[in-house]
Amino acid sequence: MESRKCPFYKRIPGTGFAIDAFSYGNVAGVSSYFLSHYHYDHYRGLGKWLDKPLYCSQVTANLINLKIKLKPGIVRVLPLNESRVIESIEVILIDANHCPGSVMFLFRFPTGKVVLHVGDFRAHPSMERLYELKQRPIDELYLDTTYCDEHYELPAQEEVLSYIRRLVRRYALKYQKLLVICGTYTIGKEKVFMMAAEELNSKVWAPTEKRRILNCLDDSKISSRLATSPLEASVHVVNMGDVKPANLKNYLDSLSGSFTHILALNPTGWEYDGKMAAKGLDAISPKSYYNSIFIHGVPYSEHSGFSEMKRFVRFFRPRKIIPTVNVASAAQRQKMETIFTEWLGHSARY
Ligand SMILES: [Zn+2]
Structure with missing residues (x-):
């Protein structure tokens, strides 16, 4: 396995959880891996080396079983919209409206902290009615920022x-x-x-x-x-x-x-x-x-357009936003931070 360093936006601080982080080998401190959906840039690196549990949706598990050889018993299917406790943290999978099997991960800590990692998603107004998302305010939002630029206005x-x-x-x-x-x-x-x-x-x-x-x-x-x-x-x-x-x-x-x-x-x-x-x-x-x-x-997109992302962020008003796409350059990160500050009326710095 290559041993590049796992970027911080693939880890959930205060947990042993890593999301879509399979191309870094066994990451120190990670005890549970999560796969948001079966797209190559998310499962890249997944293979027989993995000896920790991998949590995902049923459809993603079907695809893994079809295509990738893993150690037996590694894949653990979680249901949608139902809470399960993993390492003392409540985990709920929610449909991400991206591709079949794609999910967002909602983590609820015993301290009351709430973290939402959307994987890849296309925000939709119907998400504003989801009980699981509305129950408690979201503290930290890991956001799919593929189209976080005002030029991307995508039709519904x-x-x-x-x-x-x-x-x-x-x-x-x-x-x-x-x-x-x-x-x-x-x-x-x-x-x-x-x-x-x-x-x-x-x-x-x-x-x-x-x-x-x-x-x-x-x-x-x-x-x-x-x-x-x-x-x-x-x-x-x-x-x-x-x-x-x-x-x-x-x-x-x-x-x-x-x-x-x-x-x-x-x-x-x-x-x-x-x-x-x-x-x-x-x-x-x-x-x-x-x-x-x-x-x-x-123009059929499975990622949120700019306005959809804005509406989602403004509705859920997270305390912090951690962008997960287009984060390679400091200039891009800075630009997104400015956008988030404008949307929220306060800094969303992580
Ligand atoms: Zn994807």
């Missing part, structure tokens, strides 16, 4: 999904043999291809490995839509990296005339900015190639 997921529905309908009316392709990573963006499949009343095809992953998500809606052959489905899921004109053209040709046109959806938060927000989603224009391939960027 609900809005983007209804845009995808309109888009798919429009193309399907124009091209009878339409294939919708959705780029994804290991997990995430499921709602995008499910929306396309619903609109086309179609099954979903994914390569074998991806299908195994989708079957791990404990989501019967997804599992029941999976096709066993590509020609059975008008919606195909591919690796994000394969959503390129030449690849898609070859793909279309390989499907022996079953489809004549491809609408490829490229869901990423980075596609959007304030200027585009003003024009609205329907103003996004596709890039077209070979008269048969249309690639649409869709």
Whole structure:
């Protein structure tokens, strides 16, 4: 194992807990490891060296069991929204609205202190109604600051999904043999291809490995839509990296005339900015190639946009905020601190 130093924002002071910290070997003083969700930048390094308990959600455990060899008995599944006591600290897992299995960790200390680590999350107004979060004030908030910059105004997921529905309908009316392709990573963006499949009343095809992953998500809606052959489905899921004109053209040709046109959806938060927000989603224009391939960027994000983050912070009013993303440079950290101070009306310095 590499032995880089575990950064402070992956530790919960006063505990033996470390969150998403597997690339530092056995960290001195850590007796329980937590994994917020199954994205590589969070589980990186996880392997047989681990000899302490690893706590996560059921879906994350399914994915670990499918993909990573660990010592037996290491993975401990915790339920959502139920309190469990680990090393004298109450721990509650709460859906993080990020990807399947993603959770936030709420820690309640015997002293009354409350710490919330959101992992990766997309803040949503519905979180303001969660009893577990509202019960006691949050003292320390470990915040996913991926889009902590006022330029990132992201449309709500609900809005983007209804845009995808309109888009798919429009193309399907124009091209009878339409294939919708959705780029994804290991997990995430499921709602995008499910929306396309619903609109086309179609099954979903994914390569074998991806299908195994989708079957791990404990989501019967997804599992029941999976096709066993590509020609059975008008919606195909591919690796994000394969959503390129030449690849898609070859793909279309390989499907022996079953489809004549491809609408490829490229869901990423980075596609959007304030200027585009003003024009609205329907103003996004596709890039077209070979008269048969249309690639649409869709601003479907699984991280909070700037306003959503602001609303979440202002609602819960934590005493301190510890950013967990884009923290490498002092200038970036300083900029975020200024933003937090403005949101809270006091310093959120940790
Ligand atoms: Zn993630």
